[in-house]
Amino acid sequence: MSxxxxxxxxxxxxxxxxxxxxxxxxxxDDPRMPLVFVLRDRLGLxxxxxxxxxxxxxxxxxxxxxxxxxxCMLAIGxxxxxxxxxxxxxxxxxxxxxxxxxxxxxxxxxxGYCLPGIVVAASALLARDPxxxxxxxxxxxxxxxxxxGTYGRxxxxxxxxxxxxxxxxx
Amino acid sequence: xxxSPPAPVDRWLSIDRDGAVHVFVGKxxxxxxxxxxxxxxxxxxxxxxxxxxxxxEGQTGITPDQGRTVGSQSLQSGAPPLRAAAATARKIxxxxxxxxxxxxVERLVTRDGVVSVAGDEATQIAYGAxxxxxxxxxxxxxxxxxxxxxxxxxxxxxxxxxxxxxxxxAFALVHDIALPAMWHARLVRPPAVGARLVEVDATxxxxxxxxxxxxxxxxxxxxxxxxWRTLEAARTLxxxxxxxxxxxxxxxxxxxxxxxxxxAVTRDDGALDAAFAKTxxxxxxxxxxxxxxxxxxxxxxxxxxRTDGATIWCASQGVxxxxxxxxxxxxxxxDAISVVYEEGSGCFGDNGTDEAAIEAARISCALGAPVRLxxxxxxxxxxxxxxxxMLSTLRGALRAGRIVGWEHAVWTPPHFRLHGAVPAPRxxxxxxxxxxxxDYAIGAQxxxxxxxxHAALQQSALRSLGAAHNVFANESFFDELAFDAGADPLxxxxxxxxxxxARAVLERxxxxxxxxxxxxxxxxxxxxxxxxxxxxxxxxxxYVAAITSCAVDTASGRIDVREIAIAHDCGLIVNPxxxxxxxxxxxxxxxxxxxxxxxxxxxxxxxSTDWSRYPILRFPDAPTVRISxxxxxxxxxxxxxxxxxxxxxxxxxxAVFAATGVRLREVPxxxxxxxxxxxxxxNVTISSMRPSDRxxxx
Numbered sequence: 001m002s003x004x005x006x007x008x009x010x011x012x013x014x015x016x017x018x019x020x021x022x023x024x025x026x027x028x029d030d031p032r033m034p035l036v037f038v039l040r041d042r043l044g045l046x047x048x049x050x051x052x053x054x055x056x057x058x059x060x061x062x063x064x065x066x067x068x069x070x071x072c073m074l075a076i077g078x079x080x081x082x083x084x085x086x087x088x089x090x091x092x093x094x095x096x097x098x099x100x101x102x103x104x105x106x107x108x109x110x111x112g113y114c115l116p117g118i119v120v121a122a123s124a125l126l127a128r129d130p131x132x133x134x135x136x137x138x139x140x141x142x143x144x145x146x147x148x149g150t151y152g153r154x155x156x157x158x159x160x161x162x163x164x165x166x167x168x169x170x
Numbered sequence: 171x172x173x174s175p176p177a178p179v180d181r182w183l184s185i186d187r188d189g190a191v192h193v194f195v196g197k198x199x200x201x202x203x204x205x206x207x208x209x210x211x212x213x214x215x216x217x218x219x220x221x222x223x224x225x226x227e228g229q230t231g232i233t234p235d236q237g238r239t240v241g242s243q244s245l246q247s248g249a250p251p252l253r254a255a256a257a258t259a260r261k262i263x264x265x266x267x268x269x270x271x272x273x274x275v276e277r278l279v280t281r282d283g284v285v286s287v288a289g290d291e292a293t294q295i296a297y298g299a300x301x302x303x304x305x306x307x308x309x310x311x312x313x314x315x316x317x318x319x320x321x322x323x324x325x326x327x328x329x330x331x332x333x334x335x336x337x338x339x340a341f342a343l344v345h346d347i348a349l350p351a352m353w354h355a356r357l358v359r360p361p362a363v364g365a366r367l368v369e370v371d372a373t374x375x376x377x378x379x380x381x382x383x384x385x386x387x388x389x390x391x392x393x394x395x396x397x398w399r400t401l402e403a404a405r406t407l408x409x410x411x412x413x414x415x416x417x418x419x420x421x422x423x424x425x426x427x428x429x430x431x432x433x434a435v436t437r438d439d440g441a442l443d444a445a446f447a448k449t450x451x452x453x454x455x456x457x458x459x460x461x462x463x464x465x466x467x468x469x470x471x472x473x474x475x476r477t478d479g480a481t482i483w484c485a486s487q488g489v490x491x492x493x494x495x496x497x498x499x500x501x502x503x504x505d506a507i508s509v510v511y512e513e514g515s516g517c518f519g520d521n522g523t524d525e526a527a528i529e530a531a532r533i534s535c536a537l538g539a540p541v542r543l544x545x546x547x548x549x550x551x552x553x554x555x556x557x558x559x560m561l562s563t564l565r566g567a568l569r570a571g572r573i574v575g576w577e578h579a580v581w582t583p584p585h586f587r588l589h590g591a592v593p594a595p596r597x598x599x600x601x602x603x604x605x606x607x608x609d610y611a612i613g614a615q616x617x618x619x620x621x622x623x624h625a626a627l628q629q630s631a632l633r634s635l636g637a638a639h640n641v642f643a644n645e646s647f648f649d650e651l652a653f654d655a656g657a658d659p660l661x662x663x664x665x666x667x668x669x670x671x672a673r674a675v676l677e678r679x680x681x682x683x684x685x686x687x688x689x690x691x692x693x694x695x696x697x698x699x700x701x702x703x704x705x706x707x708x709x710x711x712x713y714v715a716a717i718t719s720c721a722v723d724t725a726s727g728r729i730d731v732r733e734i735a736i737a738h739d740c741g742l743i744v745n746p747x748x749x750x751x752x753x754x755x756x757x758x759x760x761x762x763x764x765x766x767x768x769x770x771x772x773x774x775x776x777x778s779t780d781w782s783r784y785p786i787l788r789f790p791d792a793p794t795v796r797i798s799x800x801x802x803x804x805x806x807x808x809x810x811x812x813x814x815x816x817x818x819x820x821x822x823x824x825a826v827f828a829a830t831g832v833r834l835r836e837v838p839x840x841x842x843x844x845x846x847x848x849x850x851x852x853n854v855t856i857s858s859m860r861p862s863d864r865x866x867x868x
Contacts, residue, residue, distance in 0.1 A: 030398070037398040041354075046346040047339020050397075051466055051515075052547040056781040059466060087339030100337040107329060107747055110755055111201025111516035112336035112343075113467040119337060138789040145781060147466045148201060148516045149758030151792035153751065 015080045019043060020089030031077025036060045038076050039086060047087035047116045058144030061117035062086050068124045087116035090123050099123050102161035103154070110148035118144050122158050131162050177308040179262070181234050182255035183212070185301035189283045191216060191223045193256075196236025197248035198228040198487065199332070201516040202811055203748040204244045206330045210323040210744055211249050215256035215316055218283040218297065220323050228489045228511030230504075238488035240519075240631060241601075242711060242809025245744060249807065257313040263300045270295060318742065318803040325803065327747035332513075344485045344512035345470045349540040352472070353382070354400040355393035355533045356543060358407055359553060362774035363627075365414030374408035383407070384536040391533050393541060401546070416771050417626050423457055423561045426581045430620035434597035437607045437617040445575030445614050449567040452654055454647055456564070457836040458639035459768040460627050461557040462778070464786055467515025468550035469526035472542045473534040479506035480534075484527035485514025492524050495589045496531055518759070520630035522554040524589055548779040556769055557632025558583050558625040560602065562643040566651045573651055573666060574613035578644065580606050583625040585635040596621075601635035605816060608644050609706050610666040627771065633756075634812040637707065638763070638819065642837065645703040645820030649827065658687050659702050659824065669706075671739055674800060675715040676704050678737035682798045683717040688828025696721040696730075701824025707813035712740035713800075716757070716817040718793070720825035722832075724848070727841030731761050731793040731822055736814060738797065741805035753814045754795045760818035762787035768838050 013028045019039070026038055034053075039045045039062070051059035053072045060071040063085035091097040096104075099122045109115050118141060125132055125140050132140065137158045138151070146154070184192045193212050199205035209223040216223075226233060236248055260280065267285035268275040271293060279288045286294035318324070335341035360367070367388045375381055375392070381403045384391040392407060394400040417425055471484035480500060486492045489509040497504045509527075517523055526543055534541040545553070560582045567575035582602030597603075599621040606617045632638075652662035660680050667673050679685075683700070690699040699722075704715040719733040734757045743749055766785050770778045778784035823834045832848045 030402075033398045037396065041348075041396050041398070044348075046342070046348075049343075049345065049467060050544070051468065052781060053401075054547070054780060057466060057547075091338070096337070103337050104329065104333055107327075107333060107751060109330075109333055109336050110203070110751065111466070111513070112332070112341055113345075113465075113515040115336050116339040119339070135790075138792070141789040143788075145466055145786060145788065147464050147518070147759065147786065149755035149762075149787075149792075150751070151758055151787075151789050152754055152795055155789070155792075 015076055017079060018083040019045070020085060026076065028076055032075045034072050035062070035074040035076055035079060035084070036071035039071060045086050045088050049113055049116055051113070057114070058117040058121065059114055061120045061144070063120060063124055066124070068121050085120070087120055090119055097123055098161045098165050099126060099158065102157040102164065105160060106153050106157035108150050108153035108157040110150055114144060114146040118146070118154060122161070126158070126161060126165060130165055132158065134159060179255050179258050179305035179307055179309055182252060182309065183259060184304065185297050187298045187302065189218070189222055189296055189298040191218055193223060193225050193252065194233040195225055195227050195248070195252060196234045197244040198239045198511045199513060200239060200487070201513065202752060203330045203745065205332065206328060207245060207744040207748060208249060208252060209331065210328060211253055212256045213323045214321045215253050216260050217280040220328060222283060228486070230489050230493045230507070230509045235490040238491065240487055242707065242811040242813065244809065245807045246711070246809045251309070253315060254311060254313055255309045257315050258307065258310045259305055261310070261313055262305050262307055263297055266300045267295050324742070324744050325746070325801070327745055330748065343467065344472070344483055344514045345467055345544060347472045347483050347512060347542070349472060349474060352540045352542050353393040353395065353537055354397040355384070355391050355530065355541045356400050356404050356546070357529055357549070358390040358392060358404050358409060359549060360388070360411045360414060362411070362414030363416050365411035367409065368412050369410040371408040375403045375406050378403045378406070382537055384533050386532065386536070389532065391529065393533060393537060397544065415773050416775065418773065419771050422559050422626055425626065426559060426561055426583070426622050427620070429622040430581050431623055432621040434619045434621065435616065436597060436603050436619055437615055439614040439616065441614040442575050442577060442616045445567050446565065449569055449574065451565045451567050451575070452651060453563065453565045454650055454835060456562045456639070456643035456646060458560045458642060459837060460559045461632060461763055461767045462551050462769055462784055463518050463521035463554055463557070463632055464767070464784065465515045465517055465521050465550065468545035468547055469521060469523040469554070470514060470542070470544040471523070471527035471530040472540065473527065473530035474540040475500060475531050475534040480531060481508045481510065482527050482531055483510045483512045485512060485517065485523045486527060487517070487520065487523070491588060492527060495528065499528065500531060500535055518633040519557070520555060520587070522550065528589065551784050552776040552779040555587065555628045555630030558585065558627070558629035560636060560639040562640065564643060564647040566647060568651060568655050571655050571657060572613070573610070576608065576612045576614070577616045577618070578606050579618045579620065580636070580640060580643070581620045581622065582636055583622045583629050585629060585631050587628065587630055599636065601631070603640070604635050604708055605637035605640040605644070605705055607709060608648070609669065609672060609709065610648070610663070611668050612666060627769065627776065633759070634815045637705070637812070637816045638760070641703070641705045641816040642819040642823070645705065645817065646823045646835065649701070649820070649824045650833065660685055663702070663704055671713050672704065672706060675713045675737040675739050678798050678800060679715040679717050679735055682737060682796060683735035685717060688825070690829050693721055695725065696723055697829040698722070699825050699827070699829025701821045701826070701828055703817040703821040703824060705813070705816050707816065712738060712808045712810055712813040714738050714813045714817050716814070716821040718818070718821040718825045720822055720829060722826055722829050722844065724830060727844035729765060729822070729826060729839050729841070729844060730791070731765065733794045733796065734761070734818065734821070735796045736798070737800065738810070738814065739800040739802060740808040740810045740813070741802050742807040743799060743801045744807055746799060749799060749810050750797050752810045753797050756812065756814035757795045757818055758787060758792050760815040761793055761822070764819035764822050764837055765839050
């Protein structure tokens, strides 16, 4: 962008979001600012991680109106009125989501940088498909990178979560 | 420098009045789970509940200096001094209890942080009361350690202490630290490596409110009040640079050979010339490319530099060495600087994290305010120091089905640098020679290390250092000789091994994978096969053997690693599930390195700067990993953070050969490389080259 644009953008606007069930008003001086920076630097929700900044790794995954999105690819100016769920909003109050319980049971993490994005994506997957196969899980998470190599553990954890959820439902 | 203990017990641990134990460790948890394992060791040696132990890692002035957290050494050499300190502390507590209770030490027992009289459990004193005022004694290096039979935590899969917060996104990594009035900064990188900064046009970002430019020679950074504005300003800033550049990537291996200036013979059994004189030698050359650490979270640090002191939060593998460098740069006394380890993203070696800390400190110093600096992914993949390219030529001679002569000549730069400085050439090329020597019983073995003073791209330690390449070369070549000898690759290895622990991992992995030779088979249009590899890490570390099952699409050249079986012996196992997590992670990451990873560069800079141009393995392509652990409680615990990495690439290459007869001698095993190598076979039909046929015909 040019310097001229930066000046033009400095007129402050506000965007209203519902983040993890709470109404938040964000002062926007640059409508192109990606959501990930709003969450981390403006709203203090640092569970969402910034990595590639170009939608390739999944570390910043959040739900926008229930759909998994890359927070690094969404301009805040386009989100007025949206409902956003971050890792902090997964689970019910103090209770862990079944995905989180299963990830703990399988000890499916090492450094954990990719984990918030995976938890968010997996919760969305189980919401629409309560009993995904290992192949479905791996395909759904193909956009999430883990450098520590926990893929196998994560897939096993999500199968475990599916079985646990099914057991509870029946 | 690893693990050498400062003498006072109080430097290693303290016990609060309420029984909480604080352990001060010079090693840091790089996401591997070592924090949990060290707590297990201390809990057992002190005889306290595991949840009473709190590990404080890597903080200058507070934790002991145990060198850098490298080389899978945290349990191997980092834990023993800690264990000795805990054992000494328990001995002191027992002596104090004996005095207070008026009984002999021999009548006392400990349990869960309480000393009591044997047979009279009501007469007891808690550690918290006994430890008041500290220990005031030196660590007794000869102190008797508790026997493995008494362990309650070591040897069990206690859950990692960090994961409950990590699954909730509540674990604060270094990336998540925020100080009041903090600036966000980033470097402006030149268009070519080594370019000099000629001009900065500050007016080009005049439209950005509240942005600062920091320029010191060729060091150029911008800082703003939020990260997004910083990125935008850095993108917008108009600069002019001159010079710089890189050599032609297609000449990397020739240059490595040409520039090697030091030669070290690290093993020479003699009699090699005689062995080769009598037999026709088999010769092959293997290549390993530049690879990136590829951390998911790029390096990040937060610095608060003031006129009279500084605090730097970062994920450094060596806080004391970093402090010394910062003291020099900031012209502050070392004791005025605090370097605090905060966990980052898995680094797998020196991924540039210390540079990020130094950059943050310089910018904070210039601005007189706290600064947070996070590299972009393009910076990380483009500018992190790389695991360097290596080259090996092996010669081997067979007689009567045995290897009688073996020569390994390896070309390598040093695999280490510290804060930009590369050490003078050393005989071992700073781990460039790691695992160049094989642990097989061979008639005569000779290893020559040719050391280039530097690499085309700045090099550093990447998981397992030279061992990844050297074991790829050795274990591929071993298979080539097995094929020449008409021998089963497993049997051929066992026939050349005396060490019972080495034999045990091979026998165990063969059992786990139900090995029946490379057993090529077809799956529709795919040619499938299995490959085996073995190594003992660094000649004195963990023993590991792997069998991979691979499927090759001979039309497209695509190689799919479907399953990896691993047998692993690292002596005493502290946390079996934590160990499995490390082994499985190594296997998947090493599969990624073997199949996909090569850093590309043009004549100016690295071009593999995002996950499309530096692809790593993704969920759908991850192999199934099956693991068999051999526990040896009577043996010292050996590190497990790297050993599995080194056997994966050769086990894949050997499987591809078993499946197709195509021998891959250069990493990565891309589809294009497979097709090119197959083309080399020309007049020979693929099926007639399949080793099973060949073995049968012999």
